Amino acid sequence: MLAEGFDLHRPSSVAEALEFAGRFPGEFRYLAGGTDVLPGLFHGLGATRHLISLQDIAELRAFVPEEGRIGAMVPLGTLAESPELRARFPAVAEAARQAASPNLRNSSTLGGNLLLDTRCTYYNQSAFWREALGYCLKNGGEECRVVQNRERCYAAYCGDLAPSLLVHDARIEVAGPKGRHLRPLKDLYDPQADGRTPFRLGPGEILLSVSLPHEKVRSTYLKLRARSAPDFPEASVAIALTLEGKKLRELRVAASGVATVPLLFEDLTLPLIGHAMTEEVARDLAEKVSRRLHPVTNTAFPPDYRKHVFRHFLMSGIHELQSGTH
Amino acid sequence: MTGTIGGRVPLVDGPQKVTGRAQYAGDLQRPGMLHAKIVRSTEAHARILSIDFSAAREVPGVAALLSGERYPRTFGVLPITQDETLLAVGKVRYRGEGVAAVAATTVEAAERAARLVKVEYEPLPEYDDPRDSTGGVTVKIHDESPGSTNLQKEVRQEFGPVDEAFHSAAHTVEVSGTFQGVTHAALEPHAVIAEYGPDGRLTVWASTQVPHYLHRALARVFDLPAHRVRVIKPEVGGGFGGKGDPMPHELVAAALSLETRRPVKLVLSREEVFYLNHGRHPTRNKVRLAAGADGTLTGLEVEALIDGGASSSFGTVTTYYNGVLSVGPYRIPAFRYHGQRVYTNHPPSGAMRAHGSVNTRYSLEVAMDILAERLGMDPTELRLRNFLPPNTTTLNEFRITSNSVRECLLAARERSGWAKKFRSLPLGQGIGVGCGFFISGSNSPIHFTPKFPQSTVHLKVDVDGGVTVHSGAADIGQGSQTVLAQVVAEVLGVPIERIHVSEVDTDTSPVDLGSYSSRVTFMMGNAAERAARSLLEQLKKAASDLTGLPAPSFVPAGDALSAPGHPEATIDFLTAVHKAMEHSGALQSSGSYESPPLGGSFKGAKAGTSPAYSFSAYVAQVDVDLDTGRIGVGKVWAAFDCGTPLNPLLVEGQIEGSIHMGLGQLLGEELRYRKTRLMNPSLLDYKTVSATEMPEVECLLVGKADPEGPFGAKEAGEGPLPPILPAVANAVYDAIGIRFTDLPLTPDRVWRALRDAEKAGGLRKPRPPEAHAR
């Protein structure tokens, strides 16, 4: 049961939603599919006076897969089942297919997925459980329970879609009190921030849509999870790769579930463009990338295992994209 | 005969369940009902210094506040170990135990008030590892434990020349296993409504497997005569042993109703169900086998250290079962067992499907596999060489009657293509075998006083020809109502639609000891058959009165009684019923079942005795991902001897469900404790197997009719579980040559073992036995 009540507001336009947001500064949250917000509220996490539902805003439901435009309120199930999306942006369709479970995908939205709260065994627990242990940093307490320290939270970003969109060079459109603007998706995540609030989104800002560039890129998404449904990623990798002859024309790699934000490794992949992708190059890349991952003991599997599988997935994903068995 | 027995009859209560109309305890409403919430301990072992209700009392809508002292009488499922109270009295023994309770007009008010109850604790030393509970204990969890231990039960048994057997053995094998706690995870969380009425009677609707034991506990704790207590069992959404004990929250709801004189409803959250637990015991065991040069077993030694958590529950039985349920399906000429169950500050362990037998069975079946390898023998051959025959007695005096374990193994071996696959599949793929046996109803009832049968069934025929069946056996989703209806319809020769099975209500249902120990089909089925035969006699008499033919000439069939050779004398069912009711206006009958005297006369001799045993042999085929360590179970050939399957549809459901549950314990489920803290009290973090991980299951029902079972049937509720774990583990060995003795086999653990094997000289398939199966 919900600890305390809240008021539910149902604006029918972005402008109206922003108006509500302006009316309750610091006292509201947006509600999309609610599959993250509501379990949180049941646990007394992210409690708020006002929920502003984005359900009735038609603009946010637009889905034009041929043009790579996806409204923030499009359900993950729609993405998973779209043949156009799978043909043009395979990693995105695959990430959606592997997210949560079939029933959750009916209500889970893309916007909610990109802004999914970070997760930790010590945080995603009931109010009773957290009280019994004493609250941690992410929950207004003094200390982290996973890595003994008083400064930094290591809760993991566990959304499936972000890495797949990052390797497709996605841009997002955001609306706020000061108007609308476009920016790269990677700028939504602050790699310097810790696991408490890793998102760069101003107060009241609404994520409107995601757009993907048109060029055809081959891509794939591989996910480590305890069960094939409904578990969150314990480590996942998205890869986009195109060859020109034997040489790399394009290569992007991104990860989820292994840090406080989704990671994109541009500085490691850019120098490889124009070169051949050999077994050694792939192994070397996998090594370098995995050194950047900082999983900690706050999910189902131990960190060393998550890193191992990540490396394995990265290499087998590259292999798969190169050999054209895709 | 109508052919309902042996037919694939769908559940009689299926339609109302799949249309959402079935009423579970949580769906029920009573006028003026209050809602209750339990305040749970944040400490694992602590003295309660004070409980402050002052802030909670101020919450609007609060009607009653309760702490343990108000009703301190103990209860427990076993008469000899009544060590639970409805709320903690004086001290708490596990994190999540109830310390106080609130009743209020709304759920929200109850929750708000519960959060405002302030409890002050003085922490005591916490016992997390059972090994620390066997000695050197400074503050005992329960005062009853001997010396400086937290021992709850210790069993030592020895039969035959054990030392001699190990001394002179050509081969000995030892397996030490470690098993984490697992829990039932039934779909329906526990729920209860209690109503103390103006007539001075306490009525309780509870999601329970054993209405009768709850009835007794309520009468005891509140000091009420039993006739002033009534227990009604609505639909139950699964139990698996987790609803077999009278549970503290059920008594809390009753206490709050007694206090307020209003109906009180209490529904546990999923997290609270995890704290209630009563699941399978975390265990360390050691199994030693001795065998002659030809593979004939000469001795078996079993040790078990069992983590009972904070109370006794069924633990005394568990302690026996960890030993005695290893004396089959193989002939064991010498047997020694030492079992200890200790209290710890974990939530209580209790009975869970295949109670007490799973962990020992695992180590034993792995030991059999190792022994076969030592002998250069095919593991199916080793098992065939050692099986108990039908109609025999084990060395600890279990009476074995029907036994088709040999047929089971032969069928599973044949269907799986074993001979071509064993040790011959590519690296990473493997096939393995596991066998088992299980009781078909515990022969010794938990309560012996007063002396009544283990099951009684009443039949009442209405003037419209409908037959209402009253039984105290609890259908918790397994289909006992359907089996009841089938048995009665079969005996009377009427369509199953004539039969209506009423829900368990202690006001009208005769006593049945409930749904545990896989007793229902066997015991209730026999009682129902007898009740129906007695009714049939009355109907034959009526037919005789109508036709002048002697009563014995009538046979029931096709909704009528007919006399072979006298086609003109066929009396339809309704006419016979009306004739039988003439003058009395009533037609009813009763039947009951009492098991025969069984077992030896030594201490603990009754534990594990049963009027019949089921037998099993499973073969599993697996695929181990050498890169990620993930075990994929592709197919299971599950050969099972439940005697005559009364309803193959339900038997197959039980086998598939058992495999699902067993795979959970083997591959991913574990109550993860960090010290005494449960880290995963949710169905997201407690990893039951998902539908997509389920293997294809081929059920092979090869049993022959049991001489004492109803229409030849034996149990199929629990016995199908144990063999799946070792069958898969032995298949994993066949695939990658690595033995796993610590559960669960999560992919990270398998990966670690694969990596270690690579480091230690490479991964390879085990070598094939010299002598292959013929």
Ligand SMILES: Cc1cc2nc3c(=O)[nH]c(=O)nc-3n(C[C@H](O)[C@H](O)[C@H](O)COP(=O)(O)OP(=O)(O)OC[C@H]3O[C@@H](n4cnc5c(N)ncnc54)[C@H](O)[C@@H]3O)c2cc1C
């Ligand atoms: C059992 C379970 C398993 C799950 N497994 C997975 C999994 O495997 N992979 C995975 O990625 N996720 C998983 N999830 C999480 C969740 O279902 C998805 O991430 C989902 O996409 C979240 O979307 P939503 O619409 O439900 O978000 P909501 O819960 O409605 O919102 C999430 C957050 O985003 C904010 N928000 C949402 N939309 C906007 C917007 N347009 N503008 C600004 N802010 C916004 C909300 O305020 C909130 O803070 C799981 C959840 C559950 C309960």
Ligand code: SF4
């Ligand atoms: S990583 Fe540390 S601070 Fe962050 S949620 Fe987990 S325990 Fe709390």
